[in-house]
Amino acid sequence: MVVTNVVKQQAPVGVDAETSKPFPSVAISLISLGAIMAVWFVVTNTGILGPKQLPTPQALVSRFLELIKDGYQGSSLMGHITTSLTRTLSGFVIGSVVGIVVGLVAGYNRVISAALSPIMSFIRPIPPIAFIPMAVLYFGLGETGKVILIAVTSFNYTVVNAQSGAAGVPIAYRRAAATLGVSKTQEFFKVIVPAALPSIFTGLKTALALSWAVVVAAELVGAQKGLGFLINQAALFFDIPTVFIGIILIGIIGLLLNLALSLLEKKLVHWRGRG
């Protein structure tokens, strides 16, 4: 009796875990998030951490409402956000388009690949922020320098992935194309490019995340607008709640940018993991 009971109780456990999850992951994530908020609320409201170190959640909310109403240092909060986004996206688009085209051609063509790879392997490990002084030196403190800096960052990451994607196209696809009598141009556009798409998207995601990081860094130097300028300026005036709001906004927008790319990837690379 005891033995059968044990068997009966044990068997369904694995089945249950696979078919109907007793506790959904989303709930666990929400609880974890809630716990962090609770700890934050307690340590700031009981004086364990002072407002100079960490503002209370209420202070952040009221400062956030103020910022929405009054803006910050001569421009609205939305203005700071769109300034940063415009810089990021224009640099990202320019850099990615050039990076993808160069990468695909290099992945397809041995000569171009051999010519490019020593330069690329040298530049790749250099953190993009290391180029900020050069960007200022060459292009000044205006928009051009920032956009070029982001474009270079995006180029660096998209070119590598596009190249490895184009170079790593399964031999079966290329052989199939060859026996079907497809021209080299057709092979490039109809076989190599789509086959490299999953890899291209990996590059685009890294590039976008880094572009967003670089724009904040670039705005710390000589900018009059943007989220990087906002947190830097607020820190200079010990306006701690504004610094935190800036950081949270940068995080949320970064998350949304990545989400947008993921959605685009799902649509364009519908066969990913199923091909």
Next chain:
Amino acid sequence: MTTQPAAGASRLKEQGMSVTLPTQEKIVFSQVDKLFASPSKTGDQVRALVGLDLTVHKSEIVSIVGPTGCGKSTALNMVAGFDAPTNGSLRLDGKAIVKPGPDRAVVFQQAALFPWMNVLENITFGIKSRGVAKEQYMASAEKLIRAVGLNGFEKHFPYQISGGMQQRVQIARALISNPEVLLMDEPFGALDYQTRILMQQLLLELWREFKPTILFITHDVTEAIYISDRVIVMGARPGRVKLEVAVEEPKPRSLDFLTSELFTGLEHQILETVQHEATASHAAH
């Protein structure tokens, strides 16, 4: 083009040339060697094929069976134009094979459909990109889709259909250019038994309609006998022809053929050689 097969091949042949076989030579290997650079950097070369003599006649179905490493896929890859012979000559209609082309369609074992194209796009990709008029290739595509039983699945992507259906798409894609030669590299190897038999019957039906010359690579001796006019057994290390038998049963063949005396006799004869070669190649490791 009326020369008999080379002496080496006929010496190995157990049965005489069937009178029912067509005689126009389509693919001719003569004394073909294929050496590959060794992956182990010892400087030694891997002898994938040595002194291969093989003639495939127009509209004939020839299967090559043999253990892994006997060079059967290498032989097919050379006809396809993916690889060139190291020594000897390989001719198609009397001309040396230089590169792949739509006159020699290939059906691969798996994963050779383009996952970003749906069934119809996969089938028409080659013919479309070679500039054939749309009305023309769409008519051929429709006819072939019906012939291989894919109607209603034109808009499906490869990952949405079964392995058997994927191979139907590959066959339709191969046949749409009306190739004279169909090269099939273990095309049904990944399919379950029932599906495999259905595909073999489909292949024989399609052969009756289009009459291509077929070079068929397989591990499966039953499959080889069932579909072929001739079965070639190859041995490994180095790859060479060990046995060649004609299957003198008219096509199309019913399933009853699988249990006939002729079939089981051939099966026995071929399996013996295959087993022997497999043991030898295993012992050589």
